[in-house]
Amino acid sequence: MGPIVLYPLYMTSSIGNIFRVHTFGESHGPSVGVVIDGCPPRLSLSRDEIQHDLDRRRPGQSSLVTQRDEPDAVEIMSGLHEGLTLGTPLALVIRNEDHQSGAYDHLKDIYRPSHADYTTQIKYGIRAHEGGGRASARETVGRVAAGAVARKVLSEHSGIEVIAWVKQVHDITTSIDPSDVTLDMVESNDTRCPDPDDSERIRQAIVNARRDGNSLGGVVECVARNVPVGLGDPVFGKLEAELAKAMMSLPASKGFEIGSGFSGASMTGREHNDLFETGPSGEARTTTNNSGGIQGGISNGEDVLLRVAFKPTATIASSQKTIDKEGNAIDLTARGRHDPCVLPRAVPMVEAMACLVICDALLRQAAIDIFPHIP
Amino acid sequence: MGPIVLYPLYMTSSIGNIFRVHTFGESHGPSVGVVIDGCPPRLSLSRDEIQHDLDRRRPGQSSLVTQRDEPDAVEIMSGLHEGLTLGTPLALVIRNEDHQSGAYDHLKDIYRPSHADYTTQIKYGIRAHEGGGRASARETVGRVAAGAVARKVLSEHSGIEVIAWVKQVHDITTSIDPSDVTLDMVESNDTRCPDPDDSERIRQAIVNARRDGNSLGGVVECVARNVPVGLGDPVFGKLEAELAKAMMSLPASKGFEIGSGFSGASMTGREHNDLFETGPSGEARTTTNNSGGIQGGISNGEDVLLRVAFKPTATIASSQKTIDKEGNAIDLTARGRHDPCVLPRAVPMVEAMACLVICDALLRQAAIDIFPHIP
Amino acid sequence: MGPIVLYPLYMTSSIGNIFRVHTFGESHGPSVGVVIDGCPPRLSLSRDEIQHDLDRRRPGQSSLVTQRDEPDAVEIMSGLHEGLTLGTPLALVIRNEDHQSGAYDHLKDIYRPSHADYTTQIKYGIRAHEGGGRASARETVGRVAAGAVARKVLSEHSGIEVIAWVKQVHDITTSIDPSDVTLDMVESNDTRCPDPDDSERIRQAIVNARRDGNSLGGVVECVARNVPVGLGDPVFGKLEAELAKAMMSLPASKGFEIGSGFSGASMTGREHNDLFETGPSGEARTTTNNSGGIQGGISNGEDVLLRVAFKPTATIASSQKTIDKEGNAIDLTARGRHDPCVLPRAVPMVEAMACLVICDALLRQAAIDIFPHIP
Amino acid sequence: MGPIVLYPLYMTSSIGNIFRVHTFGESHGPSVGVVIDGCPPRLSLSRDEIQHDLDRRRPGQSSLVTQRDEPDAVEIMSGLHEGLTLGTPLALVIRNEDHQSGAYDHLKDIYRPSHADYTTQIKYGIRAHEGGGRASARETVGRVAAGAVARKVLSEHSGIEVIAWVKQVHDITTSIDPSDVTLDMVESNDTRCPDPDDSERIRQAIVNARRDGNSLGGVVECVARNVPVGLGDPVFGKLEAELAKAMMSLPASKGFEIGSGFSGASMTGREHNDLFETGPSGEARTTTNNSGGIQGGISNGEDVLLRVAFKPTATIASSQKTIDKEGNAIDLTARGRHDPCVLPRAVPMVEAMACLVICDALLRQAAIDIFPHIP
Secondary structure (H helix, E strand, O other): OOOOOOOOOOOEOEEOOOOEEEEEEOOOOOEEEEEEEOOOOOOEOOHHHHHHHHHHHOOOOOOOOOOOOOOOOEEEEEOEEOOEEOOOOEEEEEEOOOOOHHHHHHHOOEEOOOOOHHHHHHHHOOOOOHHHHHHOHHHHHHHHHHHHHHHHHHHHHHOOEEEEEEEEEOOEEOOOOOOOOOHHHHHOOOOOOOOHHHHHHHHHHHHHHHHOOOOEOEEEEEEEEOOOOOOOEOEOEOHHHHHHHHHHOOOOEEEEEEOOHHHHHHOEHHHHOOOEEEOOOOOEEEOOOOOOOEEOOEEOOOOEEEEEEEOOOOOOOOEEEEEEOOOOEEEEEOOOOOOOOOHHHHHHHHHHHHHHHHHHHHHHHOOOOOOOOOO | OOOOOOOOOOOEOEEOOOOEEEEEEOOOOOEEEEEEEOOOOOOEOOHHHHHHHHHHHOOOOOOOOOOOOOOOOEEEEEOEEOOEEOOOOEEEEEEOOOOOHHHHHHHOOEEOOOOOHHHHHHHHOOOOOHHHHHHOHHHHHHHHHHHHHHHHHHHHHHOOEEEEEEEEEOOEEOOOOOOOOOHHHHHOOOOOOOOHHHHHHHHHHHHHHHHOOOOEOEEEEEEEEOOOOOOOEOEOEOHHHHHHHHHHOOOOEEEEEEOOHHHHHHOEHHHHOOOEEEOOOOOEEEOOOOOOOEEOOEEOOOOEEEEEEEOOOOOOOOEEEEEEOOOOEEEEEOOOOOOOOOHHHHHHHHHHHHHHHHHHHHHHHOOOOOOOOOO | OOOOOOOOOOOEOEEOOOOEEEEEEOOOOOEEEEEEEOOOOOOEOOHHHHHHHHHHHOOOOOOOOOOOOOOOOEEEEEOEEOOEEOOOOEEEEEEOOOOOHHHHHHHOOEEOOOOOHHHHHHHHOOOOOHHHHHHOHHHHHHHHHHHHHHHHHHHHHHOOEEEEEEEEEOOEEOOOOOOOOOHHHHHOOOOOOOOHHHHHHHHHHHHHHHHOOOOEOEEEEEEEEOOOOOOOEOEOEOHHHHHHHHHHOOOOEEEEEEOOHHHHHHOEHHHHOOOEEEOOOOOEEEOOOOOOOEEOOEEOOOOEEEEEEEOOOOOOOOEEEEEEOOOOEEEEEOOOOOOOEOHHHHHHHHHHHHHHHHHHHHHHHOOOOOOOOOO | OOOOOOOOOOOEOEEOOOOEEEEEEOOOOOEEEEEEEOOOOOOEOOHHHHHHHHHHHOOOOOOOOOOOOOOOOEEEEEOEEOOEEOOOOEEEEEEOOOOOHHHHHHHOOEEOOOOOHHHHHHHHOOOOOHHHHHHOHHHHHHHHHHHHHHHHHHHHHHOOEEEEEEEEEOOEEOOOOOOOOOHHHHHOOOOOOOOHHHHHHHHHHHHHHHHOOOOEOEEEEEEEEOOOOOOOEOEOEOHHHHHHHHHHOOOOEEEEEEOOHHHHHHOEHHHHOOOEEEOOOOOEEEOOOOOOOEEOOEEOOOOEEEEEEEOOOOOOOOEEEEEEOOOOEEEEEOOOOOOOEOHHHHHHHHHHHHHHHHHHHHHHHOOOOOOOOOO
């Protein structure tokens, strides 16, 4: 390798303006976790509510996902007092248990294709090679824990509901009506595709990919319902801009759409425009929702609807050509545990990020009689 | 309308961490502009370099775009001393000239379909209805001016080159090899599609849409070349996350892709993985670029390649149903001046946002012997 | 000089979290000014209200201050619509008129004692030597303009009133009861000391210092009345911490105190503690105010009371030893125009910074029925 | 109490721009701690180095301080790999052990004089009354842990050395030459006053105050040596402004001075100006240091010298009048454990804050070949 020398200044492990989330932790270090600053005080919150969402993203849930066995038990280290938030930072820690670090020894000096090994090494001059370190999807544990708290704020405040599901895996596309999907439908099977027939085809495709030592990409769709009019802060803090950033910061994501998305590019204005009409309570409604619930960067009261594309898992159990740190050509076959398709476990991650962004926008908006005080 | 009452806290008219850009200005107010804080000192910079990029996004350039006649002449109000930047804030002001505000009087109380009129009114309780106010594409003047400064930093530093072009308009898709495109090819025609045949078909489609009182969407593609390895700050400041936010903050954008994008969702890992090999100077290279030049949120030295989907212009010269502030049904036919297709003018906007994000990542990275001092 | 080489990353010309202020401009460049982002919408605001505060800090007001003749006429470039704020960025520009740049030619390569010439040159590798460039007190024009807007927000919201005055000049100390001072008393004489006798002694001292080619330091005291309980954000955004940062960012400031300040260090707890009692409306009040209106970083409803120490003006009309860029010893006698004592003009600057900090804390607090919307 | 109703948005438990510190934890909750984001990679760091500074601020060290018995054992939860930092967030957790929460039951509804009880209750509508919750000085554990990491960065980089000491307690003032003080001198006695005679007088005064059920205030002085020219970011991020904010965010601080401080207010320019001369290596030096090592907000290479005033501890073992939440008058005599004088333990807190601010300024400055990579 030539003498590429860079001097990194910082990682940005924080997101949010009012509801601020600071994550930490590597895949095979002592723990992963998160500090949440800016959570409203007097929010009723229990450890179980957070654990519930962690269990949904947990590895080892089914034969479709990685067999790493992690209880992912969360401990609340600060910020809670007799079941109520104090308005002080909530620190949540989840210890890593099932390390098996030795399984990664052979990767110490190898750059795995389409992983972050090479770029991390060059940027930082050091990396925790076991399981990808901070570049591992395990980093999302802190996000999901924080997302559970954000979800509680949303539900307490105004019944905002965020649901995501698998819309596509490889060439298996589905036609799911976003307005029909319930959380029960999503959780009814281990693919997290709410249509039973499509789910079965997806399950089979993932099983086949694993058997072939291959992996599959796909698309997660997500809806946020009951979002009040007015969330999002133009011009750079538009709601879709913050959502795009949040989703594109997830491992393996390659694309983001709001409303009509890329299909809107091949439409005419006459087809695409969402006409206003007056709703039953005298409120403004639109007859269609190509806008995806956001106009001019601000929520308009319709369902916020988005999609995120994920690439196929980079780790595959097949031989691949690559190089090591010295530039020597290598034939690599992955060991270690991994998901043949990230989509089922990406669903709670997408939900978490949507909850974080919308909660932050909501608190920014200070639609504000959330937690009245009785001094 | 029902008593929807929200109390907005703020607009977020700032972007960037080190190279910080603060834009201001409404479509029909006294001026639009930008303050850039964090520009490196001793950068050679002239008013003409900024004006050049402003001229590219200027209205009234061709029959394909709005006929609003704005000279868009920039004035540098601070931060420059004898042709060199001082490291202090650069304030750039462009006065609005061709107001024709009266043309918007009939829209004062009307919510135009798929515009920001309704959401702005509810969020802020007030709006400058003339030309969309701050929600107008005219807001991007400040972005393009700042982008020109960022572009200068990039070219002075390391020859990083950012070029965008029109890849699709409506159903006219093109097959352009991103590695071939030059700025001259893009600027050789008024569609900003670098392929002459495709360009002519696009030109005709836009002319037809205008004649029909309709509008068209499309896709802009953008490449950044010579990006050093190491830009981007995991986990929330990943390079593609910052790019996604920047692009999705542009008016009318509906989707964002990096590298393989949504097409990556229907690929397998064996197809999608970018294999490493050793390049001619001993550096690591990839044999394909599905990653779009970014792995683990950090640039890997390959071309950064992205696409942005734009919806068809919301303003069309046809009758549409909508409502006014009182909830009364209205038949609306647009007056005022507008683009039947934003794509040609979106090209310099996408370039500007890419320059801003990459310049900020570069300065964050402090790859730092940019401007050696001789005290 | 030895080869000291640093690579500066940025100036931080922004302050505030919700009410965000971005200043720009050098002493002898085209203009100075400010962009305010986050000002609440629907605030009634006129150019005259801003001009009023600018006139108070303007040079050339009396024989006690610099004779630079600047009209300091503010132009509102964006953010206002028919006399109401839009919630979009307010851009305010004040052109520099009375340059006399030639008067500074002899200082091009000289480091003036106790000025920012040397540090600016080393940090940035460049400086606008005319009048101190961005390090000039002229930089505070943008602060005072923004402070006038903040003051309007405070007065519209809850009658919060911010008044500062000269408490000490050189060895002339005064005993002014902060609860008695009115703006009229402060503005009744050109020293801005509200006690007529003390004011006369201060006036004479400044006149004498000017005649002797010398300069004087002093102390400004400032009170904020009618501050609601609850402003300030522990632990790092405590109200006194934000006030201290704001005041210590003013040119020539050397010290900051809240409440008892340094005198509190020589007190006992029994003397210093502010005992609570129940006020006439059943509210909690304290019988003394050593806390200066802030407890645990949060306002307690008593007057917020602070003091700022300013050093004597560094520019004096006497011969001083110094060096030039080459390290050669120099005898320097100042030309150019300057204040023999910054205190009278520091008063509106301190007021402005207090208004900015309290306004930002107030909006953070979202005590929020400030501007009810009528959608 | 009347119906004071506020809706708090957030606590600001973060400080720093590049070296970003997020603290968490209440006095009697499960733990206190900190997440540090932006620490340079490849920094050699051990648990013991952090523990060393924690031990200095630990309660129960001597008869002069609170007898709460806390081991304050730090656990590193992430960010370290084989003794080197990864450039990823460092999470440090210290569990609270010696709770004795029951000792605070009688304070549940009482507002202690000059504590944060009242303002916290009104702002958040809830508080952890045991030991002051987040308003306790125990909150500074996280700061001191982060300060130890910052100190390591400073020493590795350029031998920057930060030392603080007790300069005054009550009416016992000392005349210590800041250029002479060593860490050993400070740690040689339990008052942390480096002069043995003064130290003994201070020790006796504190012992007397404790016996009398009273408490004492004082002043900490702090020097940073070997600071390179160029740190600090005008205009709002001036080095003294950031230091002032950091110090005034410490519990019980009432005043801040840089260099000459308040005494500079009674000086003339001829006395106060620091004349430049050429130093032995051809560098610019000043013959005096009234500037306190900072000119125009930027370090000038001389010692950075500051002072912080602390009020007497609010908790005293004497009867005081106050009120409860209902507004009833109460006679209160403190129980629980507390320091009769915070000064000895404030020394490591002041050092930690100075290290954090200077480290952040240093990394902002990117004086940048700190940690060369060997890819």
